[in-house]
Amino acid sequence: MSTPTVDSAVNVLADPSAYADEPRLHAALGHLRSHAPVAWVDRPPYRPFWAIAKHADIMEIERASNRWISEPRPLLATAALDDLTHAQQQAGMAPRTLVHMDDPLHRVMRAIGADWFRPKAMRDLKIRVDELAKIHVDKMRDAGNECDFVQEIAVNYPLYVIMSLLGLPESDFPSMLKLTQEVFGADDDEYMRGTTPEEQLSVLLDFFAYFNDLTESRRRAPTEDLASAIANARIDGEPLSPVDAVGYYTIVATAGHDTTSATIAGGLRALIDNPAERKRLCDRPELMGTATEEMIRWVTPVKEFMRTATEDTTVRGVPIAAGESVYLAYVSGNRDEEVFDDPFRFDVGRDPNKHLAFGFGVHFCLGAALARMEVKSFFTELLPRLKSIELTEPPELAATTFVGGLKHLPIRYELWN
Numbered sequence: 001m002s003t004p005t006v007d008s009a010v011n012v013l014a015d016p017s018a019y020a021d022e023p024r025l026h027a028a029l030g031h032l033r034s035h036a037p038v039a040w041v042d043r044p045p046y047r048p049f050w051a052i053a054k055h056a057d058i059m060e061i062e063r064a065s066n067r068w069i070s071e072p073r074p075l076l077a078t079a080a081l082d083d084l085t086h087a088q089q090q091a092g093m094a095p096r097t098l099v100h101m102d103d104p105l106h107r108v109m110r111a112i113g114a115d116w117f118r119p120k121a122m123r124d125l126k127i128r129v130d131e132l133a134k135i136h137v138d139k140m141r142d143a144g145n146e147c148d149f150v151q152e153i154a155v156n157y158p159l160y161v162i163m164s165l166l167g168l169p170e171s172d173f174p175s176m177l178k179l180t181q182e183v184f185g186a187d188d189d190e191y192m193r194g195t196t197p198e199e200q201l202s203v204l205l206d207f208f209a210y211f212n213d214l215t216e217s218r219r220r221a222p223t224e225d226l227a228s229a230i231a232n233a234r235i236d237g238e239p240l241s242p243v244d245a246v247g248y249y250t251i252v253a254t255a256g257h258d259t260t261s262a263t264i265a266g267g268l269r270a271l272i273d274n275p276a277e278r279k280r281l282c283d284r285p286e287l288m289g290t291a292t293e294e295m296i297r298w299v300t301p302v303k304e305f306m307r308t309a310t311e312d313t314t315v316r317g318v319p320i321a322a323g324e325s326v327y328l329a330y331v332s333g334n335r336d337e338e339v340f341d342d343p344f345r346f347d348v349g350r351d352p353n354k355h356l357a358f359g360f361g362v363h364f365c366l367g368a369a370l371a372r373m374e375v376k377s378f379f380t381e382l383l384p385r386l387k388s389i390e391l392t393e394p395p396e397l398a399a400t401t402f403v404g405g406l407k408h409l410p411i412r413y414e415l416w417n
Contacts, residue, residue, distance in 0.1 A: 007036035010051045013327055014043040014076070016187035016399040019303060026344070029053060029332040038318040041327070045078040049306065049325045050315070055336035055356065057315050058328045061307055062360035068307035069102045070363070073325045075306055076401045081197040088201060095208055095247035099305065103362060112233040112240075112248065113366060116165065116226050122369050125165070126377070129370075132160050133377040137385060141415045146392060149409040150265045155181075158260035158374055162253060165370075167225025168214075179206055180254045184403040191398065191407070204250070211249040212242050226252065252367070255403070259301040260371045262405025264378055267295030269409055270346045272389055281348045282383050291348035292375045297355035298346055300331045301405050305359065330356045387414035 009028040012018035018025045032039060032053040042048040052058055061068045072086065089096050098110055115121060136157040140147060147153065155177060163173055182203045185191020193199050218231035219239075230248045233240055240248070271278040281291050308325045320326065333356045335343040340350075358365035365371070389411055396408040 007032065007039045009036065010039045010041045011043055013051050013304070013329060014041055014046050014401070016401050019331075019401070019404060020188075020397040020399045022397070025331070026335060029329065029335065032329075033332060033336060038316045038320075045080065046076060047073075047079050047082070047325075049073075049076070049327050050318075050320055051327050051329060052315060053329050053332040054316070055333040055339045055354075058330070058333045058356055059360055061315070061326060061328060062363070065103065065362045067310055067313060068326070069310055070100055070106075070305075070307065071102055073306050073308055074099045076304060076327060078197065081200055084197045084201055085204075088205075089243070092241070092243050093205070093208070095204060095211075095243050095250050097247040097251035098366070099251065099363065100247070106362065108235055109244065109248065110366060112230060113226060113252065116229065117367055117369055119369070122373055125370070126373060128164060129161055129373055129377045130381070132157055132164075133374075133381040135160075136378070137381045137415070140382075140413070141385075141417070145414060146410070146412045149268060149411050150261070150406050151408065154261045154265040154268075154406075154409070155257075157264065157378060158371075159257050161260075161370070161374055162256040165225065165256075166227045166249065166252060167223055168227065172210075175210075176253060177257075179203060179210075180257050183207075183254050184258050184400060185398055185407075187401060188399040188404075188407070207250045207253075208243075208246050211246040214249065215242065215245045255302075255365075256367050256370065258403050259365075260374050262301035262403070263296050263299045263371065263375055265406040265409050266299030266301075267292075267375065267379065268382075268389075268411075269395055269406060270295060270298050272391060272411070274346045277346055277348045278383075281379075282386075284349075285380070285383070287349050288376050288380055290351050290353065291379070292372055293353045293355065294346060294348055294350045295375060296357045296371070297334045297340075297350075297353055299405055300334045300355070300357045302357065302359070302365075302403050303331050303401065304328055305330075305363070328356075330359075385415045385417060387416050389413040 009031045012025055012028040037054045039051045041051050101109060136153050140153060159173055159177055181191045182193045186200045193203055214227055215231045218228045222228040222232055230245055281287055305328050306325050309320050309322050311322050313320055337343055339354060358368045392412050393410040395406050398404040398407045
């Protein structure tokens with residue numbers, strides 16, 4: 001291994017609580033971009049890794065998918081959980097998802113669901129998304145003039161969208177919500193199921209049990225939904241293994257829900273904190289497209305992915321050996337001063353906006369078009385009806401090192417109707 005550049009600021013990346021303290025987080029990431037853009041992190045209980053803080057370097061790594069692969073470490077997890085997960089996957093007892101896979105398998109697996117997220121499919125789905133947006137803004141109206149926007153609105157709207165796409169019964173929505181919150185809330189005291197690797201892995205095993213039953217059901221009686229497409233997909237003439245089918249359902253259900261709910265909640269908070277930009281967007285609804293991209297950049301719900309070098313290489317002149325892993329700090333890249341003018345200003349008209357929130361390259365988010373549609377539909381419905389809005393208590397962010405955002409956003413508001 002090369003002699004590493006070490007900087008204490010990198011410790012925030014191995015501290016889930018840092019993502020619940022944005023001033024602390026951004027101060028550290030700004031320091032890294034300026035002084036240690038490629039830095040070594042060695043902080044138990046995680047195995048060591050290189051932190052990549054600059055937008056250009058993240059893009060370069062994402063482009064070179066043969067040199068930088070997802071296996072065996074696609075995201076930051078404790079060494080104990082990594083070991084247990086790998087053992088369970090090898091035994092066929094824990095699902096692996098698209099984020100764990102590399103080409104050529106990744107390309108073939110991704111194609112199974114690709115048609116469900118293409119422009120024509122999105123146009124067909126828009127009627128339902130718009131309908132659900134209105135239903136949930138009506139719920140705000142019916143709740144009176146106060147609510148916890150995250151818990152009562154933001155988590156439910158995209159959950160209904162993605163569960164409808166999969167074709168799951170509404171009676172199962174509460175259990176799916178709890179499981180997705182446990183998956184991404186493993187570091188948060190409010191959401192975590194437990195503290196041991198076995199307790200954390202048990203969440204994935206619950207997904208395995210639920211979706212394995214779904215596969216069998218959809219193979220017996222296919223329906224016109226994404227769950228049936230996954231259950232009945234074939235690769236080289238063979239049906240998906242139970243592990244791969246469950247992994248596919250799991251990534252759609254979790255990533256398709258939590259990332260969008262975080263963006264909607266964080267987007268609303270940004271509009272509350274920046275009333276001039278809220279007025280600008282209300283006065284100029286044609287800016288909804290750029291406003292959506294700015295909300296996604298501002299929140300960056302996926303905080304990181306990791307890649308492992310397949311050969312000795314360098315990043316920004318720093319030697320990185322084959323087998324070493326890098327942490328792609330998307331939150332840092334999305335505030336890079338060399339890419340974004342005044343990056344800490346929330347600008348609903350920001351253009352261009354080359355954010356990294358959906359990743360880049362072969363692992364670019366499969367559901368990006370759907371996420372954008374949901375955000376646009378919700379705020380297109382809400383803003384013309386919003387007479388006033390304010391916080392009633394300080395917002396709370398979830399502790400995480402992977403996916404997250406606000407977990408509480410208490411608001412007081414008036415709607416026109």
